Amino acid sequence: MGGPDQDVVGSAVAGSGSSVRVLVCDDHEVLRHGLRTVLRRAPDLTVVAEAADVDEALSLAATVRPDVALLGLETRGPGVQDLVRTMSAKGIRVVLLGEACVGSDAVEALKAGARGYVHVAISPQLLIEYVRAVARGETVLDPSVTGELLSQLDGDRSGDGDGPVHNALTARQQTVAGLVAEGLSNAEIAARLQVSRATVKGHITVALRRLNLRDRTQLAIHVHRAARPGEGPGGLPVEG
Incomplete structure (x- = not known):
């Protein structure tokens, strides 16, 4: 991407207007840095902001208007489902980042409108492909967790x-x-x-x-x- 790399927690990053605008939200700085590094490899993706908690993500989303938000399920702050619901209502497509063991938080977030679930150990190229797919309006589920997610969702129905x-x-x-x-x-x-x-x-x-x-x-x-x-x-x- 154009411009120097920088720590952008709590701030916006200038990006190309034609790029898919991505907001990264997770309370682990190393993970945020890794996601930013991976997404910078794709010329059509721009990380426009990073947040360390739910409140910061909501505030930044209103300012930078991302197309896609990558949201760590362990992010600090109450109301992850409310965050997903609010972002979805604004047209922001949320992708959850989680572990192989799927908890109830992931299921509730998907019910609230999240457009995908991605394992945190996903390969860089597949993450880029998933973000592009979600930006096009598709829904993505990491194959490693699909079975467990469906089991829980089907159990609810x-x-x-x-x-x-x-x-x-x-x-x-x-x-x-x-x-x-x-x-x-x-x-x-x-x-x-x-x-x-x-x-x-x-x-x-x-x-x-x-x-x-x-x-x-x-x-x-x-x-x-x-x-x-x-x-x-x-x-x-x-x-x-």
Whole structure:
């Protein structure tokens, strides 16, 4: 990025107007520095501000108007869910940063409007790809935590974990499953749907879990079986 590197906790950073504007919020200075260093590698991403707690993040968000906010779940201050809700209402897309063990705070923050969950040990290139995807309006879930997140979310919606609500796919998940059945790779599906490969992978992971399948081969077989005459229109159950 243009301009010298600097510690920007509690302050804004000048950035390109055409860049995706990112706010980083975490109470660990080393993590903030690492995130800033990684995001600086992408010419289309600009860290416009950093915050060490919830109150500071809210104040800065109102000033610098970021497109995406990376929010550490361990950030000090009450009301992380309220922060997510407030930012989402202002059009700021929030991505949560957390550990592999998903707690209730993450689930509540996702319900409040967060657009993704990323493991703090994510690779630099994948983090950049996820931020770009969220800026485009997509939702991202780190594969390492997707299963646990879905288990908790499904548990909130369905007491016994079975039945059509648990197994239903969204229309987009059904589309992705159909393209898997056609033999397309993740990269080909991403190009067809004009989304990131990370988003495609997330849809497939969700579909496999909801349909209790092991891999994409089983998913393809399931789609073909569901499409046989007499199986009903659309084949796969769709979430209403």
